[in-house]
Amino acid sequence: MDMYLTLIQLLDSTVRLATPLLLACLAGLFSERAGIFDIGLEGKMLAAAFFSAAVAALTGSVWVGLLAGIAASLALSAIHGIASITFRGNQLISGVAINFLAAGMTVLIAQAWFRQGGRTPSLIGNARFEPVTLPFAEALQNVPFIGPLYYELISGHSVLVYMAFAAVPLTWWILFRTRFGLRLRAVGENPAAVDTAGVSVVGLRFAAVAICGVLCGVAGAYLSTALQAGFVKDMAAGRGFIALAALIFAKWRPWHALYATLLFGLFGALETRPDVIESLIGMKVQGQLLAALPYVMTVIILAGFVGKAIPPRAGGEPYVKER
Amino acid sequence: MDVMPKWAEVILVPLISLLLAAVLSALVILAIGEDPVAAVKLMVNGALGSSYGWGYTLYYATNFMFTGLAVAVAFHARLFNIGGEGQAALGGLGVALACLYIPWPHWSLALIGATVAAGLFGAAWAAIPGWLQARRGSHIVITTIMFNFIAASLLNYVLVNMLRPQGSMDPATARFPEAVNLPTLHDLLAPIGISFSKAAPANVSLLVAVAACVLIWLLIWRTRLGYEIRSYGHSESAARYAGMPPTRIIMITMLISGGLAGMMAINNVMGEAERLVLNSVEGAGFIGIAVALMGRSHPFGVFIAAILFGFLYQGGAELALWTTIPRDLIVVIQALVILFTGALDNMVRMPLERVFLSLRRAPKPERKEV
Numbered sequence: 001m002d003m004y005l006t007l008i009q010l011l012d013s014t015v016r017l018a019t020p021l022l023l024a025c026l027a028g029l030f031s032e033r034a035g036i037f038d039i040g041l042e043g044k045m046l047a048a049a050f051f052s053a054a055v056a057a058l059t060g061s062v063w064v065g066l067l068a069g070i071a072a073s074l075a076l077s078a079i080h081g082i083a084s085i086t087f088r089g090n091q092l093i094s095g096v097a098i099n100f101l102a103a104g105m106t107v108l109i110a111q112a113w114f115r116q117g118g119r120t121p122s123l124i125g126n127a128r129f130e131p132v133t134l135p136f137a138e139a140l141q142n143v144p145f146i147g148p149l150y151y152e153l154i155s156g157h158s159v160l161v162y163m164a165f166a167a168v169p170l171t172w173w174i175l176f177r178t179r180f181g182l183r184l185r186a187v188g189e190n191p192a193a194v195d196t197a198g199v200s201v202v203g204l205r206f207a208a209v210a211i212c213g214v215l216c217g218v219a220g221a222y223l224s225t226a227l228q229a230g231f232v233k234d235m236a237a238g239r240g241f242i243a244l245a246a247l248i249f250a251k252w253r254p255w256h257a258l259y260a261t262l263l264f265g266l267f268g269a270l271e272t273r274p275d276v277i278e279s280l281i282g283m284k285v286q287g288q289l290l291a292a293l294p295y296v297m298t299v300i301i302l303a304g305f306v307g308k309a310i311p312p313r314a315g316g317e318p319y320v321k322e323r
Numbered sequence: 324m325d326v327m328p329k330w331a332e333v334i335l336v337p338l339i340s341l342l343l344a345a346v347l348s349a350l351v352i353l354a355i356g357e358d359p360v361a362a363v364k365l366m367v368n369g370a371l372g373s374s375y376g377w378g379y380t381l382y383y384a385t386n387f388m389f390t391g392l393a394v395a396v397a398f399h400a401r402l403f404n405i406g407g408e409g410q411a412a413l414g415g416l417g418v419a420l421a422c423l424y425i426p427w428p429h430w431s432l433a434l435i436g437a438t439v440a441a442g443l444f445g446a447a448w449a450a451i452p453g454w455l456q457a458r459r460g461s462h463i464v465i466t467t468i469m470f471n472f473i474a475a476s477l478l479n480y481v482l483v484n485m486l487r488p489q490g491s492m493d494p495a496t497a498r499f500p501e502a503v504n505l506p507t508l509h510d511l512l513a514p515i516g517i518s519f520s521k522a523a524p525a526n527v528s529l530l531v532a533v534a535a536c537v538l539i540w541l542l543i544w545r546t547r548l549g550y551e552i553r554s555y556g557h558s559e560s561a562a563r564y565a566g567m568p569p570t571r572i573i574m575i576t577m578l579i580s581g582g583l584a585g586m587m588a589i590n591n592v593m594g595e596a597e598r599l600v601l602n603s604v605e606g607a608g609f610i611g612i613a614v615a616l617m618g619r620s621h622p623f624g625v626f627i628a629a630i631l632f633g634f635l636y637q638g639g640a641e642l643a644l645w646t647t648i649p650r651d652l653i654v655v656i657q658a659l660v661i662l663f664t665g666a667l668d669n670m671v672r673m674p675l676e677r678v679f680l681s682l683r684r685a686p687k688p689e690r691k692e693v
Binding site: 037039079082083084087088089090091092093094096097098099100101103104105107108109111112115118238241244245248286288289291292295296298299302303304311 | 351354355356403405451455459460461462464465466468469470472473476477479480483484609612616647648649651652653654655656657658659661662665666667668669670673
């Protein structure tokens with residue numbers, strides 16, 4: 001029973017850590033399926049994390065904060081769209097620029113607004129997403145086996161966690177069951193064909209980049225208003241890149257994105273519980289190894305030794321209407 | 324036929340991009356309630372107003388020359404090596420091992436040995452993404468990003484568990500022996516009667532960096548290999564048709580690129596810190612991207628851009644010291660430079676091309692050539 005509870009706790013923190021990865025991964029999925037590479041996920045998350053925490057601290061309402069975070073992320077998406085779609089610039093370089101822009105601006109503005117060394121004040125009360133207790137969770141708490149599972153693992157997360165998990169089937173449905181999704185995927189594979197069909201390539205790509213911005217905004221807001229209570233400098237801490245890794249790991253498919261981010265979330269959870277691994281496999285595993293594992297696994301997948309990851313064909317290529 | 328004359332391409336476009344970045348940076352300073360003119364004055368004074376300031380500016384510039392060249396060389400083969408950060412970290416490991424475990428008799432020999440070690444380690448770290456790109460088609464941008472993180476974990480592991488001296492809590496190596504301490508610009512300039520600040524960290528590796536700029540220029544524009552690299556960058560299919568094997572070009576380019584990024588370590592690890600600490604690269608690998616873009620991937624451009632960024636770095640530190648503007652302002656400026664000289668290049672170029680086209684169309688019969 002004790003082992004079981006430990007497992008539940010471990011999975012619980014897996015879910016918590018996987019949520020921002022999942023949201024950012026789905027964000028990248030929309031963008032890259034439409035042929036726009038986005039290595040600026042990290043920067044968008046960071047900007048959203050700051051603005052949602054800052055606005056939540058100033059207004060006292062976490063929902064206004066969430067909107068501000070999404071707006072900030074959308075603004076960076078707009079820059080990425082203008083650079084890579086309108087002006088047909090290099091999408092990778094634009095992503096790098098966005099990451100630095102967010103890294104610098106968040107600290108600069110945080111210092112100007114709050115004067116606390118690049119952080120926001122701690123969020124309390126309504127300025128934070130509190131855990132949601134699902135119906136009957138209290139009542140079922142003491143039922144053996146199912147009780148802890150329901151109470152600890154399924155109930156008691158912030159509303160954003162449930163939104164993130166609901167976004168997976170929604171993304172699948174949009175991409176594979178709607179006309180918009182078909183066109184979006186087509187624009188990432190063969191934009192000329194979409195153009196010939198009389199559909200705007202530019203419009204579709206901007207739509208994809210905007211969806212990416214919204215999802216990154218939620219991911220960032222989750223970091224600073226749900227996972228933690230306030231913004232600290234560089235709090236995205238490479239999560240945008242892990243999400244990118246998960247996207248490749250999932251081979252640009254929504255359900256696989258869920259599995260990949262849960263796996264990487266589990267690595268993150270294990271990193272904080274070295275005792276669990278030690279009792280599980282009987283030897284000590286270095287934290288650094290766990291931290292590097294998502295990246296190593298992604299490189300192996302990319303290398304095509306275990307099932308090749310093939311990106312959307314027109315990814316990274318600006319579309320020129322007439323040559 | 325080029326739309327724009329060469330001078331516009333080489334000077335005007337980067338200058339306008341830079342100007343746009345500068346104007347936006349000034350607006351950012353205004354927006355956070357500070358005076359941009361005073362800020363620039365403070366930066367110029369702090370970075371260029373004394374030999375102490377120059378010493379720091381040139382120290383940073385040395386780092387950026389190496390990482391900027393690393394990115395630039397890869398750009399010529401149309402490879403985007405974003406992994407300078409990791410390669411420089413590994414280069415630091417190479418320098419540390421060379422300095423700690425080989426009893427060098429004199430700093431000059433140690434410098435040669437450490438440069439080779441740094442280059443080899445950096446090149447090795449770039450070799451795997453290069454090979455994966457060449458043989459397995461894995462996108463080099465993603466693999467080099469991943470290798471940055473893997474390098475950070477590896478360095479963390481090595482420093483904490485292997486190289487840390489007994490009894491020390493600090494995740495860093497022991498201090499390098501006295502014999503491998505590199506002479507600073509003060510030591511180099513004193514014999515010829517120029518007094519240079521003693522406290523500034525600029526050292527003899529600056530000369531190595533300048534030599535690297537010259538050598539890379541020779542390599543890219545004066546050798547067969549450089550021609551192959553550039554051909555491959557312009558058109559892979561043409562290069563392949565001309566009998567240049569892509570695998571070999573990718574591998575050699577990435578080895579050179581990684582080696583250059585690794586060599587940065589002779590400046591920051593051997594020249595300044597004199598031991599290897601965690602996160603010794605401090606983002607210089609990424610600044611290399613901005614430097615290479617601004618310098619248009621030309622070694623001379625990289626040299627100038629590196630000094631400019633050295634100035635920004637030292638000036639930014641002064642700003643943080645004397646005003647409430649945090650040092651992160653430099654990160655914003657860096658982002659804007661990358662944005663305008665890199666991603667939004669066409670935004671500047673398209674209107675300029677239109678201007679030059681309309682100038683050319685204007686009737687000028689006397690200048691008509693056959």
